[in-house]
Amino acid sequence: MAMRIVVDAMGSDTAPVPEVAGVVEGAKDFDGEVILVGDEALLQKELEQHPKRSNVRVVHASEAISMHDAPVNAVRQKKDSSLLVGLRLVKEGEADAFVSAGNTGAVMVGALTVLGKIKGVNRPAICQALPNATGRVTILDLGANASCTAHMLCEFAEMGMAYSQYMLGVEHPRVGLLNIGEEESKGHQVAKDVHRSLSAMQHVNFIGNVEPKAVFQGGADVVVCDGFIGNLFLKTSEAAAGFLGKLVREKFESSNMNKLGAVLARKALQELKATVDPNESHGAPLLGVNGVVLILHGSCNQNAVCNAIAGARHALDNRLNQHIGEFIQELRKFEASQEEGAASSEVSAEPDVTAGEGI
Amino acid sequence: MAMRIVVDAMGSDTAPVPEVAGVVEGAKDFDGEVILVGDEALLQKELEQHPKRSNVRVVHASEAISMHDAPVNAVRQKKDSSLLVGLRLVKEGEADAFVSAGNTGAVMVGALTVLGKIKGVNRPAICQALPNATGRVTILDLGANASCTAHMLCEFAEMGMAYSQYMLGVEHPRVGLLNIGEEESKGHQVAKDVHRSLSAMQHVNFIGNVEPKAVFQGGADVVVCDGFIGNLFLKTSEAAAGFLGKLVREKFESSNMNKLGAVLARKALQELKATVDPNESHGAPLLGVNGVVLILHGSCNQNAVCNAIAGARHALDNRLNQHIGEFIQELRKFEASQEEGAASSEVSAEPDVTAGEGI
Numbered sequence: 052m053a054m055r056i057v058v059d060a061m062g063s064d065t066a067p068v069p070e071v072a073g074v075v076e077g078a079k080d081f082d083g084e085v086i087l088v089g090d091e092a093l094l095q096k097e098l099e100q101h102p103k104r105s106n107v108r109v110v111h112a113s114e115a116i117s118m119h120d121a122p123v124n125a126v127r128q129k130k131d132s133s134l135l136v137g138l139r140l141v142k143e144g145e146a147d148a149f150v151s152a153g154n155t156g157a158v159m160v161g162a163l164t165v166l167g168k169i170k171g172v173n174r175p176a177i178c179q180a181l182p183n184a185t186g187r188v189t190i191l192d193l194g195a196n197a198s199c200t201a202h203m204l205c206e207f208a209e210m211g212m213a214y215s216q217y218m219l220g221v222e223h224p225r226v227g228l229l230n231i232g233e234e235e236s237k238g239h240q241v242a243k244d245v246h247r248s249l250s251a252m253q254h255v256n257f258i259g260n261v262e263p264k265a266v267f268q269g270g271a272d273v274v275v276c277d278g279f280i281g282n283l284f285l286k287t288s289e290a291a292a293g294f295l296g297k298l299v300r301e302k303f304e305s306s307n308m309n310k311l312g313a314v315l316a317r318k319a320l321q322e323l324k325a326t327v328d329p330n331e332s333h334g335a336p337l338l339g340v341n342g343v344v345l346i347l348h349g350s351c352n353q354n355a356v357c358n359a360i361a362g363a364r365h366a367l368d369n370r371l372n373q374h375i376g377e378f379i380q381e382l383r384k385f386e387a388s389q390e391e392g393a394a395s396s397e398v399s400a401e402p403d404v405t406a407g408e409g410i
Numbered sequence: 411m412a413m414r415i416v417v418d419a420m421g422s423d424t425a426p427v428p429e430v431a432g433v434v435e436g437a438k439d440f441d442g443e444v445i446l447v448g449d450e451a452l453l454q455k456e457l458e459q460h461p462k463r464s465n466v467r468v469v470h471a472s473e474a475i476s477m478h479d480a481p482v483n484a485v486r487q488k489k490d491s492s493l494l495v496g497l498r499l500v501k502e503g504e505a506d507a508f509v510s511a512g513n514t515g516a517v518m519v520g521a522l523t524v525l526g527k528i529k530g531v532n533r534p535a536i537c538q539a540l541p542n543a544t545g546r547v548t549i550l551d552l553g554a555n556a557s558c559t560a561h562m563l564c565e566f567a568e569m570g571m572a573y574s575q576y577m578l579g580v581e582h583p584r585v586g587l588l589n590i591g592e593e594e595s596k597g598h599q600v601a602k603d604v605h606r607s608l609s610a611m612q613h614v615n616f617i618g619n620v621e622p623k624a625v626f627q628g629g630a631d632v633v634v635c636d637g638f639i640g641n642l643f644l645k646t647s648e649a650a651a652g653f654l655g656k657l658v659r660e661k662f663e664s665s666n667m668n669k670l671g672a673v674l675a676r677k678a679l680q681e682l683k684a685t686v687d688p689n690e691s692h693g694a695p696l697l698g699v700n701g702v703v704l705i706l707h708g709s710c711n712q713n714a715v716c717n718a719i720a721g722a723r724h725a726l727d728n729r730l731n732q733h734i735g736e737f738i739q740e741l742r743k744f745e746a747s748q749e750e751g752a753a754s755s756e757v758s759a760e761p762d763v764t765a766g767e768g769i
Binding site: 194231238264266267268279289291292293295296297302303315319320322323327 | 553556557590598621622623626639641642646647649651652654656657661662670671675679681682686
């Protein structure tokens with residue numbers, strides 16, 4: 052059966068403009084269907100601005116969850132929000148994947164509530180494949196869980212390995228733990244425990260602690276960290292890059308470069324922007340939930356929506372979630388062999404409702 | 411009496427090359443004295459490569475502490491190391507300030523052991539004035555204390571305010587708490603406690619949580635955080651900037667820019683590098699110890715050493731430590747007024763010997 056991808060049309064800061072434009076673009080040359088969920092009248096009007104596509108459909112939702120809504124309350128109260136209507140389409144088998152640029156915490160709570168988790172997973176994590184010197188590095192958690200146990204970080208390693216291998220084609224992904232020093236002694240107790248566990252797992256290609264520099268230079272394929280650290284890493288990287296990019300532009304604008312040189316410099320900077328622009332990635336998957344869920348920046352543009360549709364297709368084509376389930380079973384086998392079965396029951400199965408950082 | 415500044419000549423990765431070159435440069439047009447501490451024969455030989463300066467003196471130290479030495483053991487055992495000999499010169503009134511590119515943890519433990527703390531300070535912090543869109547932002551702690559109590563973070567705010575005001579000339583520095591969201595509810599319990607305390611201090615211009623983007627855009631003058639977060643922020647910023655800088659260079663080298671354009675582009679990039687190069691800053695002061703102590707990157711160059719000498723002169727000229735003492739007394743007064751005197755005794759006066767992250 053043809054693939055059907057749901058896009059929450061009411062999520063982004065300028066919704067539904069980028070959602071509708073991105074869906075129309077993403078539906079081109081796609082033999083499946085894309086379903087826009089949101090205020091039907093608004094969406095039909097917005098769709099008139101674009102070429103008509105026979106494989107774009109609108110499903111009405113009378114409510115929208117805003118960035119200011121408290122995630123748990125919003126999910127409980129706004130049953131007819133675009134977020135929950137969209138997720139229910141996936142749950143009920145009417146669709147195969149879900150994309151949203153909305154309130155990250157609400158997407159997380161909603162996905163956990165409606166779709167549940169892949170068998171064996173305790174906590175989902177937000178993941179992203181960030182550009183680096185050698186290609187892309189898979190990093191998680193980027194904000195779903197503000198604080199994490201060692202067991203959760205081991206799960207993130209398994210899910211990140213599945214992503215790296217089946218989404219990016221990395222054969223034996225090198226797994227690193229984000230830290231401020233390479234020495235095993237660095238960081239808090241949880242970091243030390245994870246270090247010991249991952250080192251003992253024969254099926255994990257664990258390379259130890261990695262510093263931010265190594266992450267950007269290509270020293271690891273998968274990088275695990277708790278959601279606070281990951282969110283800080285992501286936001287700091289974006290902020291530093293934004294600051295430097297601004298300085299570069301100003302410098303070139305103020306320099307006495309001749310006309311042709313200035314044109315070429317501007318072109319080079321634009322090409323470069325595409326390399327590091329998060330809108331040019333496949334979106335940030337919420338790994339571990341029982342369905343393909345991709346999260347976008349609230350400030351995303353139509354390219355981001357179009358690329359996320361491609362990302363969802365890629366995840367479905369490559370049976371990402373099935374592989375995540377298999378990898379998690381490997382972790383369970385390891386734990387059983389270590390007779391540390393108690394560890395998994397220590398982790399609450401409840402979502403971390405205070406978390407869900409915007410990415 | 412003329413100023414005397416001690417430089418640990420055995421600290422950097424390529425010691426004593428950048429130390430000697432930087433000292434010779436920094437001693438030019440300086441009416442005080444610069445004292446190089448280290449292996450005398452080695453230093454005299456290295457000095458022969460440079461113009462002779464009458465105000466550069468060598469003090470012999472038979473040992474050196476390496477980056478791989480455990481800080482506490484090294485300070486206990488290597489009594490005749492350049493680090494300890496240099497710090498003792500300051501302690502004994504033979505010198506006024508100390509600069510080192512050596513093992514950060516050892517500098518911290520050594521400074522605490524030999525110099526002690528400014529009256530009222532519980533924990534010193536590593537500070538830096540990082541370039542941002544509007545000038546420089548004072549950020550601390552960058553790695554002296556891996557985990558911090560709310561009380562410690564309040565002390566960092568006071569010390570950072572003194573630095574911002576007396577080193578950078580900011581009148582009423584805006585103080586922010588580094589976090590992954592602006593909302594007061596973000597982050598761990600310590601963050602929430604600091605938020606409440608700083609909000610209640612009338613003498614502190616507290617603006618609440620600041621995200622990395624605001625730090626780079628100039629949204630705060632002083633940014634406080636624990637040493638793990640600060641070290642991660644610093645390393646991530648440097649790594650992201652390094653990655654982007656590399657991409658920019660490669661892009662320009664591969665583009666079909668004409669010759670004049672390429673020359674001007676290279677010049678613009680070099681100027682830009684100077685703006686963000688940590689070697690071009692005044693070094694990272696260890697605030698709170700009873701003496702002016704500046705820490706440099708192990709990979710620093712001679713400019714960094716020369717600039718740190720200028721930084722030490724500036725700190726002495728502006729009586730930085732005296733002002734830190736005054737600001738800390740303001741905190742004490744606030745605490746007394748809150749009848750929360752118990753808070754200060756909760757904090758151990760022992761140095762956090764597991765910390766001391768390289769910067």
